[in-house]
Amino acid sequence: MTTDSPGILLVLDGWGHAPPGPANMISQAATPHLGALAAGHPATLVRASGDAVGLLPGTVGNSEIGHMVIGAGRPLPYDSLLVEQQIASGRLAGNELLTRTCARLAEGGRALHLIGLCSDGQIHAHVEHVRELLRVAAAIGVRAVWIHAITDGRDVADGTAAAYLSHVEKFAAEAGVGRIASVVGRGYALDKSGDLELTRSAALAMADGVGARVAHALEAVDGAERGDVWVEPSVVVDAGDMPVGTVGDGDAVLFTNFRSDRIQQLADFLVEHLTSRHVTVLSLARYDTRAAIPPLVDRADASGGLADELERHGSRSVRIAESEKFEHVTYYLNGRDARARQVEDHVKIVGEVSPDYLTRPEMNLPLVVDAVAEAAARRDVALVAANLANIDVVGHTGDAAATLLAVQHTDDAVGRICAAARGTGRWVLLVGDHGNAEQMSRPGDDGAPRPYGGHTTNPVPLILVPAPGRGSSGRLRADGTLADVAPTILALLGFPPGAAMSGRSLL
Ligand SMILES: O=C(O)[C@H](O)COP(=O)(O)O
Numbered sequence: 113m114t115t116d117s118p119g120i121l122l123v124l125d126g127w128g129h130a131p132p133g134p135a136n137m138i139s140q141a142a143t144p145h146l147g148a149l150a151a152g153h154p155a156t157l158v159r160a161s162g163d164a165v166g167l168l169p170g171t172v173g174n175s176e177i178g179h180m181v182i183g184a185g186r187p188l189p190y191d192s193l194l195v196e197q198q199i200a201s202g203r204l205a206g207n208e209l210l211t212r213t214c215a216r217l218a219e220g221g222r223a224l225h226l227i228g229l230c231s232d233g234q235i236h237a238h239v240e241h242v243r244e245l246l247r248v249a250a251a252i253g254v255r256a257v258w259i260h261a262i263t264d265g266r267d268v269a270d271g272t273a274a275a276y277l278s279h280v281e282k283f284a285a286e287a288g289v290g291r292i293a294s295v296v297g298r299g300y301a302l303d304k305s306g307d308l309e310l311t312r313s314a315a316l317a318m319a320d321g322v323g324a325r326v327a328h329a330l331e332a333v334d335g336a337e338r339g340d341v342w343v344e345p346s347v348v349v350d351a352g353d354m355p356v357g358t359v360g361d362g363d364a365v366l367f368t369n370f371r372s373d374r375i376q377q378l379a380d381f382l383v384e385h386l387t388s389r390h391v392t393v394l395s396l397a398r399y400d401t402r403a404a405i406p407p408l409v410d411r412a413d414a415s416g417g418l419a420d421e422l423e424r425h426g427s428r429s430v431r432i433a434e435s436e437k438f439e440h441v442t443y444y445l446n447g448r449d450a451r452a453r454q455v456e457d458h459v460k461i462v463g464e465v466s467p468d469y470l471t472r473p474e475m476n477l478p479l480v481v482d483a484v485a486e487a488a489a490r491r492d493v494a495l496v497a498a499n500l501a502n503i504d505v506v507g508h509t510g511d512a513a514a515t516l517l518a519v520q521h522t523d524d525a526v527g528r529i530c531a532a533a534r535g536t537g538r539w540v541l542l543v544g545d546h547g548n549a550e551q552m553s554r555p556g557d558d559g560a561p562r563p564y565g566g567h568t569t570n571p572v573p574l575i576l577v578p579a580p581g582r583g584s585s586g587r588l589r590a591d592g593t594l595a596d597v598a599p600t601i602l603a604l605l606g607f608p609p610g611a612a613m614s615g616r617s618l619l
């Protein structure tokens with residue numbers, strides 16, 4: 113059964129709401145289209161962070177959980193929350209896989225290697241999880257724990273890597289075991305664009321001690337000209353210039369990121385690279401790697417969402433995004449279920465890719481808009497679901513001027529998409545997945561404002577542009593969250609909310 117009220121879901125990635133101000137690039141930008149839509153149509157703010165979406169209270173939102181909750185129609189306990197709960201309950205310390213592996217290492221005098229992003233950005237990892245793992249390994253008697261620290265500068269302010277490395281060293285001293293053996297910027301270690309040369313240089317520094325040689329971990333970040341994201345793969349060496357902690361036969365590797373998408377390229381590379389060394393490889397949470405890596409903490413069920421409901425009603429959807437956000441409007445919107453569905457078409461806009469789009473804040477938006485307009489013209493398509501990546505991807509550079517341009521390009525694109533919707537009799541629901549560009553600076557330790565390109569805990573705007581002739585009256589509930597988006601979309605399409613959805617329509 114299709115629908116007589118087809119529509120378009122537009123996720124504006126990183127589009128958060130905050131009072132106007134000099135650091136708010138959403139309010140600073142010229143956005144005539146978004147301004148007119150907000151003034152002339154039903155609009156509200158919805159919560160997109162913390163417990164509203166299945167994260168610890170006070171935790172910034174992120175694209176994965178944001179798109180998962182938009183799709184699921186209910187808050188989902190995110191992997192980071194499940195890890196925190198298992199630490200707090202002591203279950204992680206008693207995890208059978210972890211304790212059995214550590215016991216084998218202790219008995220055989222072999223080493224544990226912890227590989228992960230070292231910051232408290234809580235998007236991909238939390239450095240406090242390393243503290244707990246060091247404590248557990250020490251308690252079981254593992255005598256050598258080598259930490260392969262990945263520096264951030266994207267989910268947290270740039271220039272903070274040294275502080276986080278010092279935290280890690282403090283945790284190791286506290287536990288009585290552990291030492292940093294390599295330091296690599298996330299630009300190398302967490303590439304997800306398929307650039308395996310970046311992945312290889314990170315992996316060889318961690319596994320084989322190949323890279324710039326430093327006598328101490330902090331040397332690797334001192335004076336890193338390209339910031340924390342691009343700290344050159346560096347290897348800590350001893351007085352004899354020998355790497356202190358390469359991966360040896362019978363060792364174990366534990367990836368400490370709880371989010372999969374950016375670590376899986378490195379994990380797959382290392383699983384293959386270490387095959388001959390009979391290394392046990394584990395991950396803190398489940399990864400979508402080619403290799404089967406056993407997780408310490410498994411993920412929550414996210415089935416019964418929008419994708420399942422559209423399939424049940426026989427309603428076709430077309431998913432459209434640039435490479436950076438393609439998994440978000442397909443895999444994550446579908447609840448991390450990769451099953452291909454007859455009623456879904458996926459359109460990945462590749463275009464030109466650049467490392468940070470500082471010089472191309474428009475990214476490949478024109479191609480995205482063309483694809484949305486083409487899908488909107490199809491009468492067999494009930495829902496077009498697209499992600500406009502610019503505000504978040506350029507926002508992560510921390511460059512306010514470039515981000516302002518990204519917001520303006522996004523506004524132009526929204527204008528063109530709404531014109532296509534009017535021409536094809538479709539409603540448009542616009543929503544952010546978490547905040548970013550509305551807060552482009554944060555006070556540093558000294559209290560002075562410093563550039564900040566990470567996510568926020570702010571609510572996100574949601575605007576409903578009714579289909580032509582369907583009027584613009586009506587108000588939207590003011591207390592909503594991202595969990596209410598799927599029930600609202602289903603109501604607009606003429607369907608009831610899914611049985612698994614706790615969210616409720618905002619109409
Ligand atoms: O991976 C990234 O790009 C950022 O660390 C997180 O951004 P996202 O949650 O918007 O993907």
Ligand SMILES: [Mn+2]
Nearest residue numbers: 125126175545
């Ligand atoms: Mn996002």
Ligand SMILES: [Mn+2]
Nearest residue numbers: 175504505508
């Ligand atoms: Mn982001």
